[in-house]
Amino acid sequence: MPTFSTVKQLVTGAGCFEQLGQLARGLGRRALVVTGKHAMKEAGVTDRACNLLKAAGAEHVLFEQIGGEPTAAQVDAGRKMCAETECDMVVGIGGGSAMDAAKAIAALVRSDAPTAEYVQGRKADADRVLPCICAPTTSGTGAEVTPNAVISHPASTVKVSVRGRGVLPTAALVDPDLTITCPPGVTAASGMDALTHAIEAYVSIHATPVTDALSFHAARLLLRNLPAAYADGHDRAAREACSYASTLAGIALANARLGVIHGIAHPLGIRYHVPHGVCCGVLLPASIRLNHAAAVEKYRWLSHVAGDDIEKAVERMLDAMNVGRTLREYNIPERDFAAITKESMPSGSLKANPKKVTEEDVFQILRQVAG
Numbered sequence: 001m002p003t004f005s006t007v008k009q010l011v012t013g014a015g016c017f018e019q020l021g022q023l024a025r026g027l028g029r030r031a032l033v034v035t036g037k038h039a040m041k042e043a044g045v046t047d048r049a050c051n052l053l054k055a056a057g058a059e060h061v062l063f064e065q066i067g068g069e070p071t072a073a074q075v076d077a078g079r080k081m082c083a084e085t086e087c088d089m090v091v092g093i094g095g096g097s098a099m100d101a102a103k104a105i106a107a108l109v110r111s112d113a114p115t116a117e118y119v120q121g122r123k124a125d126a127d128r129v130l131p132c133i134c135a136p137t138t139s140g141t142g143a144e145v146t147p148n149a150v151i152s153h154p155a156s157t158v159k160v161s162v163r164g165r166g167v168l169p170t171a172a173l174v175d176p177d178l179t180i181t182c183p184p185g186v187t188a189a190s191g192m193d194a195l196t197h198a199i200e201a202y203v204s205i206h207a208t209p210v211t212d213a214l215s216f217h218a219a220r221l222l223l224r225n226l227p228a229a230y231a232d233g234h235d236r237a238a239r240e241a242c243s244y245a246s247t248l249a250g251i252a253l254a255n256a257r258l259g260v261i262h263g264i265a266h267p268l269g270i271r272y273h274v275p276h277g278v279c280c281g282v283l284l285p286a287s288i289r290l291n292h293a294a295a296v297e298k299y300r301w302l303s304h305v306a307g308d309d310i311e312k313a314v315e316r317m318l319d320a321m322n323v324g325r326t327l328r329e330y331n332i333p334e335r336d337f338a339a340i341t342k343e344s345m346p347s348g349s350l351k352a353n354p355k356k357v358t359e360e361d362v363f364q365i366l367r368q369v370a371g
């Protein structure tokens with residue numbers, strides 16, 4: 001039967017990052033702080049985190065190595081530093097990449113095998129993980145509340161991740177004020193990722209009334225507030241709505257899974273280095289056309305809160321935020337569509353899609369958005 005699970009502590013609202021020190025002090029003595037190299041430092045978030053930990057009497061060690069999707073080698077380096085400095089908890093601050101790196105380090109630091117083996121399917125021992133606190137600085141991935149960490153693998157054409165109960169963070173601090181400095185392009189892409197999570201989880205075959213409550217409200221908040229957050233990053237009401245929405249969508253996807261878009265977006269991201277959220281946005285209208293007959297009632301509800309046909313509303317959002325509507329705009333050539341289709345088919349996300357997805361369906365989606 002469906003079993004719902006999420007992080008033990010979820011702290012939300014403007015200014016809640018101030019609680020980092022207290023929260024950490026309750027979980028351990030010394031934190032490995034995992035974050036990006038530049039943006040967090042420049043925005044002063046790294047210094048603030050260190051000061052908050054210090055003020056609460058928690059020690060910290062900085063691991064500022066994450067730029068872009070973490071590699072298995074970076075996670076290995078983080079595990080080594082975490083063990084050598086005897087940290088007993090991990091704090092991840094940043095976008096999905098920094099949080100995923102933090103989650104993988106916390107989950108694997110007490111294990112012996114190299115990270116690459118866990119990426120290839122070896123199960124992490126959930127009883128040997130360190131507590132992990134995640135604080136997102138974008139409104140998108142929902143990584144602060146999901147039990148998997150995407151790790152890039154140079155030889156692979158599919159996105160791979162370390163997953164399992166032990167990868168779910170212990171606590172999430174979701175402070176919309178941390179997203180104020182997020183640039184418009186990142187706001188648009190991460191917001192489209194969150195909207196895709198909300199819609200795919202909502203129409204997933206694993207959706208329940210519990211996950212519907214989260215995914216539907218997340219979609220509603222994003223449909224009504226994401227363009228405003230893009231147009232004016234200092235619109236705090238819009239930022240707060242998107243912040244809540246990305247976390248709600250993350251909790252929903254962790255319990256209801258995703259759909260065809262995530263199956264296709266992953267090979268696209270790996271092959272052409274197009275931001276994940278942009279891939280999601282480009283594919284979203286075509287996926288609605290594919291799935292419409294399989295989830296008529298739910299798309300009707302989405303159209304209701306969008307104030308327009310949901311497919312048209314999404315297209316308007318893409319235009320308003322200067323996200324392309326075609327693959328051609330991102331230099332993805334039609335001659336690769338057959339290979340992309342092959343690479344999409346093994347994805348677990350396809351299995352949760354409301355319409356059973358065939359190779360022909362994937363190929364047709366690509367054709368529809370070819371440009």
Ligand SMILES: [Fe+2]
Pocket residue numbers: 141193197262276280
């Ligand atoms: Fe996503």
